[in-house]
Amino acid sequence: MTRFDAATPDERQKLFAEGVVAHRERASPFVTFEAHVDARADEETPDSDAEGDEQEPEExxxxxxxxxxxxxxxxxxxxxxxxxxxLGEFPAFKIDELTRPEEAEGVNVRVSALADPNRxxxxxxxxxxxxxxxxxxxxAWVAAV
Incomplete structure (x- = not known):
């Protein structure tokens, strides 16, 4: 892979597909994608705190x-x-496992995705x-391959 981030829908899909291909070619355990929100893309996010107060940390x-x-x-x-x-729109994808750890809120989901890199x-x-x-x-970023 030569690039590791993208910010438009078409470029992100291409990035994700390239990440899946790189993962398979390298026989790595997994590829990780992360999504960040660019403050310029989210009109409701202020550029800075005018009064200098500390802002809450992002999740x-x-x-x-x-x-x-x-x-x-x-x-x-x-x-x-x-x-x-x-997932109703993706018939080749189905939830295989749900794990609810006691020490964390939420659920870890494993979805079988036996499909080509583009899908x-x-x-x-x-x-x-x-x-x-x-x-x-x-x-979006390819955080690990």
Whole structure:
């Protein structure tokens, strides 16, 4: 891979597909995608705090891992409902396992994704947009291959 981030829908899907291909070619355990919101893309986010007060720290960015034909992600119960609805559009993808750790809020979801890299990329993009509610201009990163 020669690039590791993208900020438009088409470029993100291409990035995700390239990440899946690189993961398979390198026989790595997984590839991890992270989504960040660019403050310029989110019109409701102020550029700075005019009074100099400390701003609350941002929560960790959502991430999705792909490895061995499986998507792995963490989500809240509301996000899980959105994921279940979204997967109706992707018949080759199905939830295989839900894990609710006692020491953490939310649920870890494992989704079988036995599909070509382009279809996996489409699903990853839709999960970031519809499940994690990222705006159209969010920046995505390949965090690990």
């Amino acid at each position: 960790a960015p959502p991430w999705i891992q792909f490895g061995d034909g499986t998507l792995n992600l963490d989500c809240t119960d509301d996000e899980l409902d959105a994921l279940k609805s979204l 996996v990329a489409q699903c990853v993009e839709r999960v970031f947009r519809k499940v994690y509610d990222r705006p159209e201009g969010y920046r």
